[in-house]
Amino acid sequence: MIKVKKLFKTYKQGVDIVVAVNNACLNIKKGEFVAIVGPSGSGKSTLLHLLAGLDKADSGEIIINNTDITKLNNEEMIIFRRENIGFIFQFYNLLPMLSVKENILLPALLSGKKTNAYEKIINDLNIKDKENYLPNDLSGGQQQRTAIGRALINNPKIILADEPTGNLDSINAKNIMKLFKHYNNLGQTIIIVTHDLRLAKMATRIITVKDGKIVKDVKNVKAHN
Amino acid sequence: MLKLIIRNFYENKKTSIVFLLSIIFSSMLIFLITLLFSAVHKYLLNEAIKNTGDYHVKIKTDLKNYENFSVIKNIKWQDDKVLITYDNIYDVYKLTDKLCKKAKCAEIEYNDAYLSLYGISKNENLLNTLKYLIIIVLAIILICMVFIIYNVYKILLINKYKQIGLLQSIGMTLKELRFMLLFEAIIFSLLGIVVGFIISLLAILVLITFINNSFKIDISFALNIKFLFYAFVFLFLLILIICFIPFFKAKKISNLKLLNMNYTYKKNKSFKNIIIFLSYLNYKRSKSHYKSVIISLVIFIVLSSSFNMFLKYGEEVINNYVSMPSYDAEITVLENTDEAYKLLDSFASKNSSKYKIYETCKTKININRENYVDKGPNNLNLYIIEGNNYFINEANTVITKDNRIYKENKSYFKKEISLKVNNKTLSLKESKNIPFGFENILTKDNLLIGINNINDICTPNLTLFMKSDEVNLEKKLKSLLKEDFDLYYINAKEGKKIINNIILSVKVFLYSILVLTFLIGVSTIISSAYLSMMYRKKEFGLLKSIGLTTKDFKDMITVESLYITGKASLYSLLLVLGINVITNSVINEVIDLEHFSLIKPFLCTSLISLIMIRIIMRMCYKRIEKTSIINLIYNDNI
Known part of the structure; x- marks a missing residue:
């Protein structure tokens, strides 16, 4: 499903050049629930952004369902992401002038697709009673669930989540992870970035990143079971 | 503290510069008007003292x-x-x-001429009316200046709240915060006002030199300390108030709320089309950057339309009330001999493209009221030329009556009149054919007649009117006629030059004001539109991340620009109509002019606004497009 070959990404930080992703190679199969862990500044979020096409790599390949996204231009990437990827940001990044319902439905409206999935998603997320509220009126957990709903509405093949529980309390964090587990059980490929090892253990595969390099890649047998 | 303020300035360089520029612009315009008013006032005072005394x-x-x-x-x-x-x-x-x-x-x-310059003449005169007109113009400019400065600052407000929240949360007291804001206000105002003042000084020196050269008058630079002091204080207080607004508002809000400050949104109705829906929502934000853009557009449309109207009034005054002689030289020889005639004729035929020689006399007469259709002056200046017993029944002139200026173009006399000149009674029929050269003398106080035996009435001189491109005509003529003849030479060309200069100067002045207001309006629109687009980078990044394509963005920008310009045009229309009515009635008090409608310039400027906004938004979007989505979402600073 996802093949990453010799991926390289650098940033300029003042006069220094920081290597954020250093020669990463990865293979993720359909239906996997992958957690990318690592210390702060290790490059895990950068890797996720590159997988989502939100940033451009300096070199390397990212092949998703036989499409090398590094070769796509901006427009093609937007359309590809719209149809194949659902991205969840750490700080929710909902559109503040849209209600919960409108935020969730927006990707479907933009892609022009008719969807019946809204009711099921909003019930699964347990925010049906908040569907007409604006993001400023919601709690962190509710906003994050809205963001998850927005990522799911187009039934994407892959869900990428960057620190989805980073701003939540432990109970809400656990609930969010359970949601991911639920959707993974339904067949969705999920890749999350987290610094919380306890939550990472709910994934079926844990990839550890350090100084831009993948240093460990293990199957989490317990989670499988 | 100073380090923090300077650091803040550099971190938000673009917005700080835009804010500073708006202060400089406003200061420059206010000082320029103050200095110009002082210089003209001083000149008029000196002229009044010269003419009537002090x-x-x-x-x-x-x-x-x-x-x-x-x-x-x-x-x-x-x-x-x-x-x-x-x-x-x-x-x-x-x-x-x-x-x-x-x-x-x-x-x-x-001494009304002198007193009116201090605004205390009891008579409703021209200067008083001019005063009201200047007050209208000043009021428009002042209000616009206030809006320009505040407009730009509004865009910075959210960041200011966050900054205040952050500083308070790390221990800055209200007293220290107040000091910091005061310091900021002083730096911005001193820099902006001083630079604006210096630019206005240079501008006024250039303007005075230009006016003096064109009008051949002697306006000198005048520094009215009182006016300048008021202008300085007004601007300083304005900037101080603006810089302190977030402080007063933030006092009532908790630290946490300040740190998380964002725009508040209202629930809005939905549209079927997603692009129109998104555009509508962006436009309807309660504390959005679009208010600033709308205000900029309103200022631009109102200023451009109003000054377009002043330009048209200026042009009409020039066209109707400034008359040019049809000849370049007028030569009067105090002799009516064949020799003099031949010499003049020979001279004119060699040196002009069109000429006419007349036997002329000039005298004063009492005219019988029965000659008038209604009524007219008892005494007239009578111009007599050789002709067939006719008179020109047309007065075509500018008169001032009851402090109003009129352009008269009417026939005073009956079709046939009877005059007694030098004990001779003349019966004259009216004619509409004005002889070449005499067009300018046809006023209510002058009468031109032609009689077929001028020598029976008076001893005529020879008058030559000629059009000529030759230089040194007077010298040539005098060398031709030598000392034999007494002659008067009037160089109408010189007068034409001065009139042309006046016309040109007035037009240049009016067009300059129009261009200046246009530029100020455009720069305000560009700055507010640019800033508001830049502050939406995160929103654009988000929309791109969930699937909004470039085409969708372009459509969204088009719809948004229609919303913005539509709203701005609606507000401007009300203001423009108000200004139109007030100005027409003020001008109507003084001068007889055709009324101008502001609808055409209003529509033109609205259209220009729409095109401008769309171009600016598209250009800003192109810049944003080059940035990766992640940088757009996570890097808020512009």
């Missing part, structure tokens, strides 16, 4: 021992009248009344 009132009185009247500054005797100058010009009427209770007064004559 006394306040002239009275026929038996006033003695005026030294006992402490309010009198100066007193001069002129024949049997006394010219009084008081200590306080503003009490002239009150003091004169007081004086005349103590001394016998008659024939009280106030």
Whole structure:
């Protein structure tokens, strides 16, 4: 499903050049629930952004369902992401002038697709009673669930989540992870970035990143079971 | 503290520069108007003193021992009248009344020409009306300046709240915060106002030189300290208030809320089309950047339309009320001999493209009222030329009556008139054919007649009117005629040049104001639109991340620009109509002019606004497009 070959990404930080992703190679199969862990500044979020096409790599390949996204231009990437990827940001990044319902439905409206999935998603997320509220009126957990709903509405093949529980309390964090587990059980490929090892253990595969390099890649047998 | 402020300035360089520029612009315009007003006022005062003197009132009185009247500054005797100058010009009427209770007064004559320059003439005269017109223009400019400065600052407000929240949360007290904001306000205002003042000084020197050269007058630079002080204080207080607004508002809000400050949104209705829906929502934000853009557009449309109207009025005054002679030279020889005629004829045929020689006399006559259709002056200047017993029944002139300026173009006389000139009665029929050269003399006080035996009435001179491109005509003529003839030479070309210069200067001045207002309007729109787009980078990044394509963005921008311009045009229309009505009625008090409608310039400027906004938004979007989505979402600073 996802093949990453010799991926390289650098940033300029003042006069220094920081290597954020250093020669990463990865293979993720359909239906996997992958957690990318690592210390702060290790490059895990950068890797996720590159997988989502939100940033451009300096070199390397990212092949998703036989499409090398590094070769796509901006427009093609937007359309590809719209149809194949659902991205969840750490700080929710909902559109503040849209209600919960409108935020969730927006990707479907933009892609022009008719969807019946809204009711099921909003019930699964347990925010049906908040569907007409604006993001400023919601709690962190509710906003994050809205963001998850927005990522799911187009039934994407892959869900990428960057620190989805980073701003939540432990109970809400656990609930969010359970949601991911639920959707993974339904067949969705999920890749999350987290610094919380306890939550990472709910994934079926844990990839550890350090100084831009993948240093460990293990199957989490317990989670499988 | 200073380090923090300077650091803040550099971190938000673009917005700080835009804010500073808006202060400089506003200061420059206000100071320029103040300095121009002072210079013109000084010139008019000097002219009034030259023409009528600087006394306040002239009275026929038996006033003695005026030294006992402490309010009198100066007193001069002129024949049997006394010219009084008081200590306080503003009490002239009150003091004169007081004086005349103590001394016998008659024939009280106030020096209106001088008093009106201090705004205290009792008569409703031109200058008073001009004063109202200037006040309207100043008011428009001042209000616009306030909006321009505040407009830009509004865009910075959210960041300011966050900054205040952050500083308070790490321990800055209210007193220290107040000091920091005061310091910021002082730096911005000092920099902006001083630079604006310096630019206005340079501009006024250039303007005065230009006016003096074109009008051949002598306006000098005048620094009215009082006006400048008021202008400085006004601007300084304005900037101070603007810089302190977030402080006063933030005092009522908790630290946490300040840190998480964002725009508040209202629930809005939905549209089927997602692009229109998103555009509508962006436009309807309650505390959005679009208000600033809308205000900029309103200022631009109102200023451009209004000054377009002033330009048209100026052009109409020039076209209708400034008349150019049809000839370049007028030569009068005090002799009517064949020799003189031949010489003039030979001279004119060689040196001009069009000419005519007349036998002419000029005298004054009393005219019988029965000759008038309605009524007219009893005494006229009579111009007599050789012709077939006709008179020109047309007065085509500018007159001032009851402090209003009229353009007259009417026939005063009956179709046939009878005049007594030098004991000879003349019966004359009207003619509409105005002889070449005499167009400019046809006023209510002048009458031009042609009679077939001019020598029976008077001893005529020879007058030559000629059009010529030759230089040194007078020299050539004098060398031709030598000392044999007495002649008068009027160089109408020189006068034409001055009139042309006046016309050109007025047009240049008006067009310059129009261009200046256009530029100010455009720069305000660009700055506010640019800033508002830049502050939406995160929103654009988000929309791109969930699937909004470039085409969708372009459509969204088009719809948004239609919303913005539509709203701005609606507000502007109300203001423009108001200004149109007020200006027309003020001008109508003074001069007889056709009324101008502001609808055409309003529509043009609205269209220009729409095109401008769309271009700016598209250009800003192109810049944003080059940035990766992640940088757009996570890097808020512009």
